[in-house]
Amino acid sequence: MTRQVKVLVLTGYGLNCDMETAHAFEMAGAVADRVHINTLISGDVKLSAYQILVFGGGFSWGDDHGAGVVQAVRIMTGLGDAIRDFIAGGRLVMGICNGFQTLVNTGLLPGFDENYTQREVALLHNDCGNFRDQWVDLCVNSHSPCVFTEGMDSLPLPVRHGEGKFYAASAVIEKLENSGQVVLRYARPDGKPAEGVFPMNPNGSINDIAGICDASGRVFGLMPHPEAFTHLTHHPDWTRMKAEERAFFDDLTPGLRIFQNAVRHFR
Numbered sequence: 136m137t138r139q140v141k142v143l144v145l146t147g148y149g150l151n152c153d154m155e156t157a158h159a160f161e162m163a164g165a166v167a168d169r170v171h172i173n174t175l176i177s178g179d180v181k182l183s184a185y186q187i188l189v190f191g192g193g194f195s196w197g198d199d200h201g202a203g204v205v206q207a208v209r210i211m212t213g214l215g216d217a218i219r220d221f222i223a224g225g226r227l228v229m230g231i232c233n234g235f236q237t238l239v240n241t242g243l244l245p246g247f248d249e250n251y252t253q254r255e256v257a258l259l260h261n262d263c264g265n266f267r268d269q270w271v272d273l274c275v276n277s278h279s280p281c282v283f284t285e286g287m288d289s290l291p292l293p294v295r296h297g298e299g300k301f302y303a304a305s306a307v308i309e310k311l312e313n314s315g316q317v318v319l320r321y322a323r324p325d326g327k328p329a330e331g332v333f334p335m336n337p338n339g340s341i342n343d344i345a346g347i348c349d350a351s352g353r354v355f356g357l358m359p360h361p362e363a364f365t366h367l368t369h370h371p372d373w374t375r376m377k378a379e380e381r382a383f384f385d386d387l388t389p390g391l392r393i394f395q396n397a398v399r400h401f402r
């Protein structure tokens with residue numbers, strides 16, 4: 136009998152990708168529950184009943200005080216210890232877009248200190264000055280310990296954000312690069328890094344960084360939306376793709392593969 140993998144997808148206060156994200160995890164073979172932040176904080180639902188915790192996309196608290204800032208405070212004051220225990224117990228945490236912004240504001244990413252509380256990086260307003268809604272190409276760092284991207288090398292995914300510019304002091308960037316914690320970079324269509332060129336790098340992220348993980352590879356955050364590419368026809372060019380490429384994505388989209396990797400980690 137295969138083990139049931141349970142995923143908790145947070146909802147509430149302006150998050151708007153929870154249904155798609157829960158659906159993507161169910162396509163990957165998990166059981167996904169959408170749980171309101173207050174229900175989790177009140178203890179009516181226990182985090183310990185789950186293997187995977189997801190902070191999804193949206194506009195939590197209307198992006199007031201910076202995207203993900205208020206959610207980070209709410210989460211860490213109400214659930215900090217429970218989340219630290221969750222991670223120490225070998226479980227997975229994923230932050231997508233607004234969820235990634237939340238994870239960096241809590242310090243859960245990059246998680247350099249053992250308490251996962253130090254805020255070391257920021258996601259700033261896009262350099263172009265406006266919200267970007269577009270598809271990007273990404274390349275995966277094969278030296279990264281990230282559980283979610285295991286076996287992957289490059290992939291297209293959509294982004295939709297106003298505050299996606301990955302920024303940190305140069306010593307922090309160096310530490311992330313040396314430790315393999317940089318997981319995803321914005322790329323050119325041939326899979327090489329975008330080297331800051333807009334719109335391939337849609338926001339001006341330093342070193343084209345689109346996603347990072349903690350040292351264990353079990354806490355992962357990314358600006359692009361894998362839940363928005365779980366079927367071939369989600370891709371804007373699916374009718375124009377060469378037969379070979381279409382068959383590749385029809386077999387398994389890279390978005391779905393990320394969720395499958397997470398679920399398979401527990402099997």
Ligand SMILES: NC(=O)CC[C@H](N)C(=O)O
Nearest residue numbers: 192193232233296297298
């Ligand atoms: N799609 C999202 O999660 C958007 C995140 C955030 N509201 C931003 O605009 O940057």
